[in-house]
Amino acid sequence: MVSKFIKKEQAQPEAGVEITRHFTFAYPPYELLLECGEKLGPITLAYETYGRLNAEKSNAILVLHALSGDAHAADVHGGGDDPGWWNEMIGPGKGFDTNEYFVICSNIIGGCKGSTGPASLNPKTDRPYALDFPFLTIADMVNAQRHLIDHLGIERLLCVAGGSMGGMQALQWAASYPERVRAAIPIATALKHSPQQIAFNEVVRQSIMADPAWREGNYYDFGQPEKGLAVARMIGHITFMSDQSMEEKFSRRLKNGAFSFNLDADFEVEGYLRYRGANFVKRFDANSYLYITKAMDYFNLSGGKLIPTGKPINTRFLVISFQSDWLYPSYQSQDIVRELKGKQVDITYCELKSTYGHDAFLVEVEEQTELIRHFLGVTLKGYHSWNGQGIKYGGFG
Amino acid sequence: MVSKFIKKEQAQPEAGVEITRHFTFAYPPYELLLECGEKLGPITLAYETYGRLNAEKSNAILVLHALSGDAHAADVHGGGDDPGWWNEMIGPGKGFDTNEYFVICSNIIGGCKGSTGPASLNPKTDRPYALDFPFLTIADMVNAQRHLIDHLGIERLLCVAGGSMGGMQALQWAASYPERVRAAIPIATALKHSPQQIAFNEVVRQSIMADPAWREGNYYDFGQPEKGLAVARMIGHITFMSDQSMEEKFSRRLKNGAFSFNLDADFEVEGYLRYRGANFVKRFDANSYLYITKAMDYFNLSGGKLIPTGKPINTRFLVISFQSDWLYPSYQSQDIVRELKGKQVDITYCELKSTYGHDAFLVEVEEQTELIRHFLGVTLKGYHSWNGQGIKYGGFG
Numbered sequence: 001m002v003s004k005f006i007k008k009e010q011a012q013p014e015a016g017v018e019i020t021r022h023f024t025f026a027y028p029p030y031e032l033l034l035e036c037g038e039k040l041g042p043i044t045l046a047y048e049t050y051g052r053l054n055a056e057k058s059n060a061i062l063v064l065h066a067l068s069g070d071a072h073a074a075d076v077h078g079g080g081d082d083p084g085w086w087n088e089m090i091g092p093g094k095g096f097d098t099n100e101y102f103v104i105c106s107n108i109i110g111g112c113k114g115s116t117g118p119a120s121l122n123p124k125t126d127r128p129y130a131l132d133f134p135f136l137t138i139a140d141m142v143n144a145q146r147h148l149i150d151h152l153g154i155e156r157l158l159c160v161a162g163g164s165m166g167g168m169q170a171l172q173w174a175a176s177y178p179e180r181v182r183a184a185i186p187i188a189t190a191l192k193h194s195p196q197q198i199a200f201n202e203v204v205r206q207s208i209m210a211d212p213a214w215r216e217g218n219y220y221d222f223g224q225p226e227k228g229l230a231v232a233r234m235i236g237h238i239t240f241m242s243d244q245s246m247e248e249k250f251s252r253r254l255k256n257g258a259f260s261f262n263l264d265a266d267f268e269v270e271g272y273l274r275y276r277g278a279n280f281v282k283r284f285d286a287n288s289y290l291y292i293t294k295a296m297d298y299f300n301l302s303g304g305k306l307i308p309t310g311k312p313i314n315t316r317f318l319v320i321s322f323q324s325d326w327l328y329p330s331y332q333s334q335d336i337v338r339e340l341k342g343k344q345v346d347i348t349y350c351e352l353k354s355t356y357g358h359d360a361f362l363v364e365v366e367e368q369t370e371l372i373r374h375f376l377g378v379t380l381k382g383y384h385s386w387n388g389q390g391i392k393y394g395g396f397g
Numbered sequence: 398m399v400s401k402f403i404k405k406e407q408a409q410p411e412a413g414v415e416i417t418r419h420f421t422f423a424y425p426p427y428e429l430l431l432e433c434g435e436k437l438g439p440i441t442l443a444y445e446t447y448g449r450l451n452a453e454k455s456n457a458i459l460v461l462h463a464l465s466g467d468a469h470a471a472d473v474h475g476g477g478d479d480p481g482w483w484n485e486m487i488g489p490g491k492g493f494d495t496n497e498y499f500v501i502c503s504n505i506i507g508g509c510k511g512s513t514g515p516a517s518l519n520p521k522t523d524r525p526y527a528l529d530f531p532f533l534t535i536a537d538m539v540n541a542q543r544h545l546i547d548h549l550g551i552e553r554l555l556c557v558a559g560g561s562m563g564g565m566q567a568l569q570w571a572a573s574y575p576e577r578v579r580a581a582i583p584i585a586t587a588l589k590h591s592p593q594q595i596a597f598n599e600v601v602r603q604s605i606m607a608d609p610a611w612r613e614g615n616y617y618d619f620g621q622p623e624k625g626l627a628v629a630r631m632i633g634h635i636t637f638m639s640d641q642s643m644e645e646k647f648s649r650r651l652k653n654g655a656f657s658f659n660l661d662a663d664f665e666v667e668g669y670l671r672y673r674g675a676n677f678v679k680r681f682d683a684n685s686y687l688y689i690t691k692a693m694d695y696f697n698l699s700g701g702k703l704i705p706t707g708k709p710i711n712t713r714f715l716v717i718s719f720q721s722d723w724l725y726p727s728y729q730s731q732d733i734v735r736e737l738k739g740k741q742v743d744i745t746y747c748e749l750k751s752t753y754g755h756d757a758f759l760v761e762v763e764e765q766t767e768l769i770r771h772f773l774g775v776t777l778k779g780y781h782s783w784n785g786q787g788i789k790y791g792g793f794g
Contacts, residue, residue, distance in 0.1 A: 036658040193649075199631075199666050202667040202671075206671070207628045210604075210607075227607035231603050234596075234600045238593065243593045246592040246596065247591060252590075262532060263687060266695075267599075269592040269595055269599070270596070273600065298656055
């Protein structure tokens, strides 16, 4: 099961200095075959791990991040300025309890956070790939991650979990490698993007591409298309929040007490968006944003592709959505549930009350912790009676 | 009551050739005093009229348009290529029945459809105003329209009506000139923008201003900031539709049968947005978009400003919202109702079922026709017993 690809891993770094590790693989002269038909390699994936893999290698959980996330999910090792995007959920005694589980957070190919993406050097030209980078799918991202899991010597994952695009990856793991995934926790996600979700992503892309500084993707010698990327991110931030959470956070409060009667930011919400947009361009590659949003739009596990008929059912599911999430509305999670129930899969669904909109998967810690802790405990108990072959159209023993 | 401003009106044009008329007024050496403290003049307003004003001048209805609308509301006169933005609602036998009523549709100052706006020549420089144009409020727009109504010799309007920003103008008419407005029909609108609505407008503005072709507003010698304006409009179009109406119109249908694996428009919804964006730049001035969205964000008649305490209540209301409108959600119409009910105003509220989102006020003809026809009929019947002084905290006789 372990991949035959050549593996390189940088030396284990000092704790508290640099905790993100990088795994590089290639299989010369062939590379990873992508869904688009092109090949990509060598491939580097950034990842972090928290906790210890037990002797039976039965306690490994793969955590997957959203569009602009990275491998740094938590501050378990300490010492960094950045606590990590899911720090409240991962650590000793937390929802993903690192006293009990070995948690891996993997970055994605196509990204810009230490993994191979459009900003990486193309070995054939020794220049950044830019738009020569092949267009990817979520399945391609998962296939790359599979080599990382092989490299870590893990045959079966206790669980794959993630929110938003991380949830898509979790679903794709269950679909692509059902015999290697004991449980999945897709949160605030969907089997496929609706036209409204595609539309928001398309406007985001158009905003980046409208900036002349984008230069058809070849901006690496000149700097980011800052203005277009900032606007793109501002659009994103509106969709991550709910009407109600914006009201609670900003209402109509003015920045300077009175209307400017010019084009300055009058309202606090405008200042917030401008700040978020300006900050984002410092930390995320514009081309990666284009590639990743395309992969999300292409993703489609509806119509029986999540649990293909005749394939063994190995994976139990905990599906979570949030009431005020209008970007990934609850009906999309219910579509996942319907798909699974039709195949008699062991599935639990919870729609959590929250006013935080799509951001809820990052900030609603308490209820998610309770649900996930219990779900993982039950999964671990049943793990040893699991043979990795699955049970056709039945429950778990 | 009729304004002392100097009035100019172009000669009545041939029917079927050019039906939009233009009214220009000024009051030298003073101009219209705006809320920002600046003065503006001379001012031209584009408007159209349909039907005939009766001898008592008691059948005049002022119809007001949304953000990107214009004075051409209907094709009653015939002969044009463009039927008008509310053609299904205005005409003989229609909701606003031109056999019975004299319908006026007025454009706004700040716009670019024949009225004075940032693209107009600044008489002091003989160059387009650009950002020297003063920033306006909805109340300023209504104050300018008041001079048009004076010019037409109408002392009391039977009704003011409009959707979206047209609804804001209708509410502002009732607030600014209660003794001149017998009835108001605000549709799919709000007493004030929520932070989410401000946020969408701010991203729209940022998108325009991010385009170097915007040139700090001084693009009139060079052409529009096409790319930024197109992206701005694409954002708008997403908010005008509902998740469900997008699903019904586009679902995930592909333009060319297969994924492109490049940055082309893969999905029909992407093609639609690109088309809408590209078309918009041909017909709307980018600076006007900035000015008008600011005016919408500034608008705020909440907290007792709609019907100021102690002022006579002259106006009866029909408030309409649409279930799937998430840009101007029904709770905002209900806020209007609450405000009015607290002052014992004669008010009818209807939330109409529709999947069309915010666009519903333009396309849901049947139910709106029925509601409006009945409301206008009752209003007209009671008109002659109305003395224009209103009744303090009471119903209508």
